[in-house]
Amino acid sequence: MNAKKNKYQFEDLLAKHHLKKTEPRLRVLSMLASKNFATSQPDLEEVMIDVDRGTLYRILNVFEEKGIIHKVFDLNGTANFALCSSSCEENHHHDEHLHFNCVVCNNVYCLNDLDLPDLKLPTGFQSLNLSLSATGICPKCGKKAEQVAEV
Amino acid sequence: MNAKKNKYQFEDLLAKHHLKKTEPRLRVLSMLASKNFATSQPDLEEVMIDVDRGTLYRILNVFEEKGIIHKVFDLNGTANFALCSSSCEENHHHDEHLHFNCVVCNNVYCLNDLDLPDLKLPTGFQSLNLSLSATGICPKCGKKAEQVAEV
DNA sequence: AATACAAATGCTACAATGTTGCATATTTAT
DNA sequence: ATAAATATGCAACATTGTAGCATTTGTATT
Numbered sequence: 001m002n003a004k005k006n007k008y009q010f011e012d013l014l015a016k017h018h019l020k021k022t023e024p025r026l027r028v029l030s031m032l033a034s035k036n037f038a039t040s041q042p043d044l045e046e047v048m049i050d051v052d053r054g055t056l057y058r059i060l061n062v063f064e065e066k067g068i069i070h071k072v073f074d075l076n077g078t079a080n081f082a083l084c085s086s087s088c089e090e091n092h093h094h095d096e097h098l099h100f101n102c103v104v105c106n107n108v109y110c111l112n113d114l115d116l117p118d119l120k121l122p123t124g125f126q127s128l129n130l131s132l133s134a135t136g137i138c139p140k141c142g143k144k145a146e147q148v149a150e151v
Numbered sequence: 152m153n154a155k156k157n158k159y160q161f162e163d164l165l166a167k168h169h170l171k172k173t174e175p176r177l178r179v180l181s182m183l184a185s186k187n188f189a190t191s192q193p194d195l196e197e198v199m200i201d202v203d204r205g206t207l208y209r210i211l212n213v214f215e216e217k218g219i220i221h222k223v224f225d226l227n228g229t230a231n232f233a234l235c236s237s238s239c240e241e242n243h244h245h246d247e248h249l250h251f252n253c254v255v256c257n258n259v260y261c262l263n264d265l266d267l268p269d270l271k272l273p274t275g276f277q278s279l280n281l282s283l284s285a286t287g288i289c290p291k292c293g294k295k296a297e298q299v300a301e302v
Numbered sequence: 303a304a305t306a307c308a309a310a311t312g313c314t315a316c317a318a319t320g321t322t323g324c325a326t327a328t329t330t331a332t
Numbered sequence: 333a334t335a336a337a338t339a340t341g342c343a344a345c346a347t348t349g350t351a352g353c354a355t356t357t358g359t360a361t362t
Contacts, residue, residue: 073224073228077224077228077229079228098270098272103279119283121262124289125262127251127285127286129286129287130283131283133281133284134272134279136278136279143275
């Protein structure tokens with residue numbers, strides 16, 4: 001699990017991509033690793049109030065360029081970020097998994113290991129990347145709804 | 152084809168949804184109908200310079216609520232809008248088609264009539280809507296690239 | 303361990319998009 | 333023709349995205 005990645009693994013990850021080991025970067029990595037859904041920059045800002053917004057912005061950008069994280073938009077069009085599986089390479093992500101957008105809490109969950117269909121696109125369309133996204137209700141919000149209904 | 156929808160059809164569409172027939176609304180509808188890709192508000196603003204930004208914003212919002220158009224985010228996270236197929240109902244869209252995002256021109260094409268796979272989501276996730284999105288190169292940009300290569 | 307260079311941060315400022323309140327104007331039902 | 337309901341235009345502000353530049357920090361090298 002991502003949550004198991006420890007400090008040393010994050011340091012290695014940075015080194016591997018020739019990125020300097022800095023506190024803000026390590027914190028971003030551990031934040032992202034600690035959640036099972038993608039995180040927006042505003043969410044990160046709330047926790048890392050001592051880190052500049054522009055810095056955060058650039059950290060997320062390099063991480064994405066290097067293939068360390070990937071970006072996905074939530075239902076509000078805000079960018080959310082999640083750690084990539086280790087198979088992602090620079091400039092060539094392999095994020096062909098399902099993104100599940102919860103309409104209640106607005107979280108975006110990355111559900112991996114999915115068989116994507118072999119699609120036939122209309123003539124002329126060259127596909128580089130496919131991804132499935134679903135909207136619905138996540139387990140957490142589904143539970144809450146049940147509890148309310150019981151009362 | 153959507154492009155064939157004429158003025159009267161748009162007026163009917165507004166009436167059907169109890170929306171007043173106004174010039175800005177009719178223009179938005181005809182703009183959206185005239186393209187085979189989704190259109191962002193900024194794009195609309197360029198053409199409809201005499202219409203207020205806030206008005207445009209609200210028009211797009213009611214249209215979406217009423218199920219007349221649907222919203223899809225492009226690779227920059229900007230909202231783009233396209234006419235819905237007639238099967239869309241208020242608060243329950245049926246946009247289970249492929250959205251193709253061109254990495255060159257950034258246009259989003261709605262490619263309908265696609266067989267979506269029967270997905271098994273992890274326990275607890277309740278899906279309301281599924282959509283596939285692909286990134287790649289659209290026919291228009293593919294052509295351009297060839298021409299450049301020839302020279 | 304000290305230094306020197308490259309890279310990252312913090313600050314600032316601005317651009318683009320999203321959003322709302324309110325007065326005025328327009329549409330539509332009567 | 334008029335009134336009520338609704339839409340528009342204007343203005344202002346919130347949020348997110350983005351860039352330049354001076355200063356600080358990390359790291360390779362001596």
